Amino acid sequence: MKITCLGTGTSTGVPEIGCVCEVCTSDDPRDKRLRTSVVVETEGKRLLLDCGPDFRQQMINNRIYHLDAVLISHEHYDHVGGLDDLRPFSYEKGLDVYAEDDVVDAIRTRMPYVFREHKFQGIPNLELHAIDNKPFTAAGISVTPIRLMHGCLPIFGFRIANMAYLTDLKNIPEEELAKLNDLDVLILDALRKNEHPTHESLPEALSLIERVCPKEAYLLHMSHRIGLHAQVEKELPPHVHLTYDGLTINC
Ligand SMILES: [Zn+2]
Ligand SMILES: [Zn+2]
Ligand SMILES: [Zn+2]
Numbered sequence: 001m002k003i004t005c006l007g008t009g010t011s012t013g014v015p016e017i018g019c020v021c022e023v024c025t026s027d028d029p030r031d032k033r034l035r036t037s038v039v040v041e042t043e044g045k046r047l048l049l050d051c052g053p054d055f056r057q058q059m060i061n062n063r064i065y066h067l068d069a070v071l072i073s074h075e076h077y078d079h080v081g082g083l084d085d086l087r088p089f090s091y092e093k094g095l096d097v098y099a100e101d102d103v104v105d106a107i108r109t110r111m112p113y114v115f116r117e118h119k120f121q122g123i124p125n126l127e128l129h130a131i132d133n134k135p136f137t138a139a140g141i142s143v144t145p146i147r148l149m150h151g152c153l154p155i156f157g158f159r160i161a162n163m164a165y166l167t168d169l170k171n172i173p174e175e176e177l178a179k180l181n182d183l184d185v186l187i188l189d190a191l192r193k194n195e196h197p198t199h200e201s202l203p204e205a206l207s208l209i210e211r212v213c214p215k216e217a218y219l220l221h222m223s224h225r226i227g228l229h230a231q232v233e234k235e236l237p238p239h240v241h242l243t244y245d246g247l248t249i250n251c
Contacts, residue, residue: 001042001161003185003249006058008242009033010191010199010223011078013054023224030229030244034058035078036167036221038187039067040160045139047071049158049165055082061246068139072099073167074155075106083111083124090125098138100145100156101130131156146179148172151198163187163251164214167221170198177212184251186214187243192225202226209240216251218243 007013014033015024023031035052045068058064067089073079080103089095099107107128108115114123129136133156135144146157148169157166162184166172169189172180180186186209191199199221200208209217220243226232233242 001040001163001251003163003187003251004039004041004062005187005218005220005243005245005247005249006037006039006062007034007052007054008220008222008245008247009035010221011035011076012223014222014224016224019224021224023226023228026228028229030242032245033222034245035081037079037082038165038220039064040163040165042161043141045069045141047138047141047143047160049073050079050167051082051086052078053081056085058082059085067095069141070095070097071138071143071158072097072103072107073157073165074100074150074153075103076168079168080107080110083107083126084114086124086126087122094125094127096127096129096138098129098131098136098143100132104128104130144179146172147176153198159183168198169200170196170204172208180212180214183212183214184216185249186212186217187220188217189221190219190226190242191221192223193227194225202232206237206240209237215239216241216249218247218249 034054038049040047048070144159148157149171150168166188189200190202190205193202217240
Protein backbone atom coordinates (compact mmCIF):
# COMPACT_ATOMS: atom_id res chain seq x y z
CA MET A 1 0.00 0.00 0.00
CA LYS A 2 1.16 3.50 -0.82
CA ILE A 3 -0.29 6.48 1.03
CA THR A 4 0.28 10.03 -0.23
CA CYS A 5 -0.50 13.00 1.99
CA LEU A 6 -1.99 15.51 -0.46
CA GLY A 7 -2.76 18.12 2.18
CA THR A 8 -1.91 18.21 5.87
CA GLY A 9 -3.28 21.54 7.12
CA THR A 10 -6.33 22.58 9.06
CA SER A 11 -9.34 24.33 7.53
CA THR A 12 -7.49 27.63 7.00
CA GLY A 13 -4.42 26.00 5.48
CA VAL A 14 -0.92 27.18 6.40
CA PRO A 15 0.08 29.97 5.92
CA GLU A 16 -3.10 31.56 7.23
CA ILE A 17 -4.27 34.54 5.22
CA GLY A 18 -2.76 37.68 6.74
CA CYS A 19 -0.62 35.94 9.38
CA VAL A 20 3.06 36.83 9.70
CA CYS A 21 4.05 34.36 12.44
CA GLU A 22 7.30 32.38 12.05
CA VAL A 23 5.43 29.32 10.71
CA CYS A 24 3.35 31.24 8.16
CA THR A 25 6.46 33.03 6.89
CA SER A 26 8.77 29.99 7.02
CA ASP A 27 10.78 29.09 3.88
CA ASP A 28 10.58 25.37 4.69
CA PRO A 29 8.13 23.82 2.16
CA ARG A 30 7.00 21.44 4.94
CA ASP A 31 5.46 24.44 6.74
CA LYS A 32 3.10 25.08 3.78
CA ARG A 33 0.01 22.96 4.30
CA LEU A 34 -2.93 22.59 1.92
CA ARG A 35 -6.23 21.40 3.39
CA THR A 36 -6.27 17.79 4.63
CA SER A 37 -6.64 14.95 2.14
CA VAL A 38 -4.90 11.62 1.59
CA VAL A 39 -4.81 9.18 -1.31
CA VAL A 40 -4.40 5.44 -0.72
CA GLU A 41 -3.20 3.09 -3.47
CA THR A 42 -3.72 -0.61 -2.82
CA GLU A 43 -4.56 -3.71 -4.87
CA GLY A 44 -4.27 -1.64 -8.06
CA LYS A 45 -6.95 0.83 -6.93
CA ARG A 46 -6.70 4.44 -5.83
CA LEU A 47 -8.99 5.79 -3.10
CA LEU A 48 -9.21 9.48 -2.21
CA LEU A 49 -9.90 10.27 1.45
CA ASP A 50 -11.59 13.69 1.65
CA CYS A 51 -11.81 16.20 -1.16
CA GLY A 52 -11.19 19.72 0.13
CA PRO A 53 -10.90 23.09 -1.58
CA ASP A 54 -7.24 22.46 -2.58
CA PHE A 55 -8.14 19.22 -4.42
CA ARG A 56 -7.43 20.61 -7.92
CA GLN A 57 -3.94 21.79 -6.94
CA GLN A 58 -3.27 18.50 -5.14
CA MET A 59 -4.09 16.46 -8.25
CA ILE A 60 -1.79 18.67 -10.34
CA ASN A 61 1.04 18.69 -7.77
CA ASN A 62 0.96 14.90 -7.43
CA ARG A 63 0.22 14.11 -11.12
CA ILE A 64 -2.86 12.04 -10.30
CA TYR A 65 -5.03 11.38 -13.35
CA HIS A 66 -7.32 8.63 -12.12
CA LEU A 67 -9.34 7.86 -8.98
CA ASP A 68 -11.44 4.76 -8.29
CA ALA A 69 -13.53 5.99 -5.33
CA VAL A 70 -13.81 8.82 -2.81
CA LEU A 71 -14.46 8.53 0.95
CA ILE A 72 -15.66 11.58 2.87
CA SER A 73 -15.11 11.89 6.63
CA HIS A 74 -17.65 14.69 7.25
CA GLU A 75 -19.43 17.62 5.69
CA HIS A 76 -17.11 20.53 6.62
CA TYR A 77 -15.97 22.63 3.66
CA ASP A 78 -12.30 21.76 4.13
CA HIS A 79 -13.24 18.10 3.41
CA VAL A 80 -15.80 18.50 0.60
CA GLY A 81 -15.00 21.86 -1.04
CA GLY A 82 -13.27 20.22 -4.03
CA LEU A 83 -16.05 17.83 -5.09
CA ASP A 84 -16.91 19.88 -8.19
CA ASP A 85 -13.32 19.43 -9.39
CA LEU A 86 -13.89 15.66 -9.59
CA ARG A 87 -15.21 16.37 -13.12
CA PRO A 88 -12.16 15.05 -15.02
CA PHE A 89 -12.25 11.87 -12.91
CA SER A 90 -15.88 11.10 -13.73
CA TYR A 91 -16.27 11.84 -17.46
CA GLU A 92 -16.03 8.24 -18.59
CA LYS A 93 -18.11 6.68 -15.86
CA GLY A 94 -19.65 7.83 -12.60
CA LEU A 95 -17.29 8.16 -9.65
CA ASP A 96 -18.42 6.49 -6.40
CA VAL A 97 -18.43 8.77 -3.34
CA TYR A 98 -19.01 7.20 0.09
CA ALA A 99 -20.21 9.17 3.14
CA GLU A 100 -22.59 8.95 6.05
CA ASP A 101 -26.25 9.59 5.13
CA ASP A 102 -26.43 13.10 6.64
CA VAL A 103 -23.20 13.99 4.81
CA VAL A 104 -24.72 12.65 1.57
CA ASP A 105 -27.68 14.98 2.20
CA ALA A 106 -25.34 17.90 2.87
CA ILE A 107 -23.47 17.24 -0.41
CA ARG A 108 -26.76 17.13 -2.35
CA THR A 109 -27.81 20.43 -0.77
CA ARG A 110 -24.43 22.03 -1.46
CA MET A 111 -24.36 20.96 -5.13
CA PRO A 112 -27.99 20.70 -6.31
CA TYR A 113 -27.01 21.12 -9.98
CA VAL A 114 -25.05 17.85 -9.84
CA PHE A 115 -28.02 15.74 -8.84
CA ARG A 116 -30.88 17.23 -10.92
CA GLU A 117 -32.74 14.89 -13.21
CA HIS A 118 -31.83 16.95 -16.28
CA LYS A 119 -28.09 17.49 -15.89
CA PHE A 120 -26.14 20.44 -17.20
CA GLN A 121 -23.38 19.31 -19.56
CA GLY A 122 -19.94 18.87 -18.00
CA ILE A 123 -20.94 18.64 -14.35
CA PRO A 124 -19.26 15.99 -12.20
CA ASN A 125 -20.87 12.57 -12.50
CA LEU A 126 -20.91 11.50 -8.85
CA GLU A 127 -22.61 8.39 -7.47
CA LEU A 128 -23.31 9.06 -3.80
CA HIS A 129 -23.43 6.05 -1.47
CA ALA A 130 -24.68 6.41 2.10
CA ILE A 131 -22.68 4.31 4.54
CA ASP A 132 -23.27 3.47 8.18
CA ASN A 133 -20.93 2.16 10.82
CA LYS A 134 -20.32 -1.19 9.11
CA PRO A 135 -17.54 -2.38 6.81
CA PHE A 136 -18.15 -1.75 3.10
CA THR A 137 -16.23 -2.06 -0.15
CA ALA A 138 -15.18 0.87 -2.32
CA ALA A 139 -13.75 -0.07 -5.75
CA GLY A 140 -13.45 -3.62 -4.38
CA ILE A 141 -11.33 -2.50 -1.40
CA SER A 142 -12.62 -3.31 2.11
CA VAL A 143 -13.08 -0.23 4.29
CA THR A 144 -14.05 -0.13 7.95
CA PRO A 145 -15.61 3.13 9.17
CA ILE A 146 -14.63 4.25 12.67
CA ARG A 147 -16.95 6.48 14.66
CA LEU A 148 -15.14 9.62 15.86
CA MET A 149 -16.41 12.63 17.77
CA HIS A 150 -15.43 16.01 16.26
CA GLY A 151 -16.56 17.93 19.37
CA CYS A 152 -20.27 17.05 19.42
CA LEU A 153 -20.38 16.16 15.69
CA PRO A 154 -20.21 12.41 14.96
CA ILE A 155 -17.98 11.79 11.93
CA PHE A 156 -16.14 8.84 10.36
CA GLY A 157 -12.53 7.81 10.24
CA PHE A 158 -11.58 4.94 7.92
CA ARG A 159 -9.46 1.82 8.24
CA ILE A 160 -8.12 0.19 5.05
CA ALA A 161 -6.10 -2.98 5.73
CA ASN A 162 -3.43 -1.99 8.27
CA MET A 163 -3.76 1.78 7.94
CA ALA A 164 -6.29 4.11 9.56
CA TYR A 165 -7.08 7.75 8.78
CA LEU A 166 -8.62 9.68 11.68
CA THR A 167 -8.99 13.34 10.88
CA ASP A 168 -10.93 16.02 12.79
CA LEU A 169 -11.39 14.04 15.98
CA LYS A 170 -11.50 15.21 19.54
CA ASN A 171 -12.51 11.84 21.01
CA ILE A 172 -13.02 8.26 19.97
CA PRO A 173 -15.71 6.20 21.73
CA GLU A 174 -14.19 3.36 23.79
CA GLU A 175 -16.11 0.71 21.83
CA GLU A 176 -14.43 1.85 18.59
CA LEU A 177 -10.86 1.45 19.87
CA ALA A 178 -10.69 -2.26 18.97
CA LYS A 179 -10.87 -1.23 15.29
CA LEU A 180 -7.42 0.31 15.73
CA ASN A 181 -5.66 -2.89 16.83
CA ASP A 182 -2.54 -4.06 14.95
CA LEU A 183 -2.11 -1.00 12.76
CA ASP A 184 1.04 -0.47 10.73
CA VAL A 185 0.17 3.17 10.07
CA LEU A 186 -2.12 5.46 12.05
CA ILE A 187 -2.74 8.91 10.54
CA LEU A 188 -4.47 11.26 12.97
CA ASP A 189 -5.48 14.81 13.77
CA ALA A 190 -3.15 16.96 15.90
CA LEU A 191 -4.29 20.55 15.39
CA ARG A 192 -1.84 22.37 17.63
CA LYS A 193 0.00 22.10 20.94
CA ASN A 194 -2.69 23.59 23.18
CA GLU A 195 -6.22 22.29 23.69
CA HIS A 196 -9.09 22.89 21.27
CA PRO A 197 -12.81 22.02 21.74
CA THR A 198 -13.22 19.99 18.51
CA HIS A 199 -9.75 18.71 17.60
CA GLU A 200 -7.05 16.70 19.34
CA SER A 201 -4.10 18.70 20.55
CA LEU A 202 -0.61 17.25 20.09
CA PRO A 203 -0.57 15.80 23.66
CA GLU A 204 -4.02 14.22 23.10
CA ALA A 205 -2.89 12.69 19.80
CA LEU A 206 0.24 11.28 21.50
CA SER A 207 -1.84 9.70 24.25
CA LEU A 208 -4.17 8.04 21.72
CA ILE A 209 -1.08 6.73 19.88
CA GLU A 210 0.18 5.31 23.17
CA ARG A 211 -3.11 3.49 23.77
CA VAL A 212 -3.43 2.08 20.26
CA CYS A 213 0.27 1.24 19.65
CA PRO A 214 0.55 1.46 15.85
CA LYS A 215 3.96 0.66 14.36
CA GLU A 216 4.14 4.21 12.98
CA ALA A 217 1.93 7.24 13.56
CA TYR A 218 1.65 10.35 11.38
CA LEU A 219 0.00 13.59 12.48
CA LEU A 220 -2.00 15.87 10.18
CA HIS A 221 -4.66 18.62 10.03
CA MET A 222 -2.18 21.00 11.70
CA SER A 223 -2.63 24.73 12.12
CA HIS A 224 0.25 27.24 12.19
CA ARG A 225 0.11 26.89 15.97
CA ILE A 226 1.72 23.45 15.83
CA GLY A 227 5.08 25.20 15.38
CA LEU A 228 7.84 24.80 12.80
CA HIS A 229 7.88 21.36 11.19
CA ALA A 230 11.63 20.86 11.63
CA GLN A 231 11.49 21.76 15.31
CA VAL A 232 8.35 19.78 16.29
CA GLU A 233 9.53 16.67 14.42
CA LYS A 234 12.57 16.53 16.75
CA GLU A 235 10.34 16.63 19.86
CA LEU A 236 8.29 13.55 18.86
CA PRO A 237 8.87 9.90 19.81
CA PRO A 238 10.83 8.02 17.09
CA HIS A 239 7.76 6.23 15.66
CA VAL A 240 5.65 9.43 15.48
CA HIS A 241 6.02 11.99 12.69
CA LEU A 242 4.42 15.15 11.44
CA THR A 243 3.13 14.71 7.91
CA TYR A 244 3.85 17.29 5.22
CA ASP A 245 2.27 17.88 1.84
CA GLY A 246 3.58 15.33 -0.66
CA LEU A 247 4.81 12.83 1.96
CA THR A 248 4.44 9.23 0.82
CA ILE A 249 4.21 6.32 3.24
CA ASN A 250 4.62 2.71 2.14
CA CYS A 251 3.22 -0.09 4.27
ZN1 LIG B 1 -11.11 19.68 8.92
ZN1 LIG C 1 0.72 32.08 11.30
ZN1 LIG D 1 -14.19 19.46 10.58
